[in-house]
Amino acid sequence: MKGTGLLMKELAGKDIKELIAMRKQARHELFELRMKNSVRALKETHKIGDLRVKIARINTVLHSKVNA
Incomplete structure (x- = not known):
């Protein structure tokens, strides 16, 4: 994912x-997405990885705010 600085x-x-909440x-x-992928109904499987990265970024910011 390019342009992650804005996110x-x-x-x-x-x-x-x-x-x-996010x-x-x-x-x-x-x-x-994982459920759709398990029954082969998901065509855009890259969305799973993108979403995992987004969750990791949210967790990073969340932990930095909690620990600050």
């Missing part, structure tokens, strides 16, 4: 509650 700046500007929603999306 990190956007995430850094959010408060902890927003980040937790992470919950992203995890739900990831679950749905």
Whole structure:
């Protein structure tokens, strides 16, 4: 994913509650994509990896805010 700096700046500007809500929603999306992939209904399998990276970025910002 190119252009991730903007995403990190956007995430850094959010408060902890927003980040937790975003992470919950992203995890739900990831679950749905995995279920679709398991029955071979998912055509764009790269979305799984992209979403995992997004969750990791959210976790990074969230942990930096909690530990600060």
